[in-house]
């Protein structure tokens with residue numbers, strides 16, 4: 073199945089901005105479940121999910137039906153002018169899945185917009201200016217979130233100086249540091265506390281913003297004590313804890329939200345991506361008392377909480393619950409993890425297999441343990457030729473992330489693993 077692109081005549085793409093970077097050029101016509109179909113009729117096993125978005129699979133019939141019905145009823149009802157019933161239904165559904173006592177919601181369109189909203193809420197509520205983020209985090213590409221994003225210089229280079237008031241602490245990434253979890257955690261917490269002594273005083277720090285599982289920065293699950301320690305520190309100093317669950321939320325890790333693995337409830341939970349199966353929707357959840365410290369009119373947007381997107385989100389949550397997709401993510405995650413570990417035994421270039429649920433990673437390192445970017449990229453490219461879509465991540469772009477849809481079954485996982493193995497063998501031969 074070598075070089076799929078060569079078999080397809082490429083259309084003129086010169087009118088699309090080159091700012092969208094791509095590993096391949098794939099023109100798709102439709103998607104169904106775990107598969108995408110190109111305009112040339114070829115089938116691809118999609119283990120990217122549009123970067124962790126289509127968790128219910130492509131075009132889940134119930135989500136499609138909800139979108140169609142809502143589109144025929146009301147496409148748009150701006151939230152300052154009307155409250156549409158789709159938003160109220162979504163709130164009912166979200167109240168069943170977000171951790172208590174988070175009970176009040178604000179909706180926007182993209183992950184970055186929601187993170188910016190969370191920072192604005194934290195600043196407004198605390199009257200403090202600064203935020204702390206973690207090394208390797210990805211929070212978005214808008215002006216403010218770009219300043220909070222430290223996963224790769226490509227997101228910042230050429231745009232500096234960036235918005236002020238952002239301070240960066242190390243994320244506990246044991247494999248990168250080469251330490252055990254305990255040593256890594258101790259070091260990172262010590263550095264965080266040093267930051268509060270040396271760069272941003274607690275009384276000028278509004279929020280600590282954290283990805284409960286580091287996403288674009290390398291799919292890193294922090295040691296168990298990390299989030300509880302952040303919670304404790306925040307409570308001690310009156311700093312708000314913001315969990316950016318844009319990538320890790322909505323069942324991806326085998327729980328509705330990754331914070332649930334830790335028992336920690338953030339002050340603000342940021343959601344997007346998987347919430348609406350592909351329609352643009354993001355949101356914040358917080359306690360009512362906190363939301364009430366956000367002055368009416370001081371934040372908003374034309375499209376936030378769009379009616380069709382809300383209807384898609386309602387259907388997404390119902391599908392996830394009724395089709396047991398959270399349970400499936402946990403179960404299939406184990407199958408995938410076991411398969412990847414087995415492959416790792418024959419491929420020492422895979423330095424580590426890690427992750428939670430269906431948010432897994434294979435990190436490529438060379439014989440001296442240094443990040444092996446070219447190899448990871450070559451494998452993704454070869455996997456594409458095998459009809460398997462994968463994405464890289466990590467500051468060195470040497471990690472392959474595994475994010476199949478949560479509807480994935482054992483046969484599809486095994487198929488994906490076989491294609492991956494063939495890609496590994498082919499790139500190893502070069």
Ligand SMILES: Cc1ncc(COP(=O)(O)O)c(C=O)c1O
Nearest residue numbers: 182183184210211212287318319
């Ligand atoms: C953890 C996290 N936060 C925020 C964002 C930004 O989301 P968006 O691209 O929808 O603005 C992303 C996107 O990948 C993300 O992974």
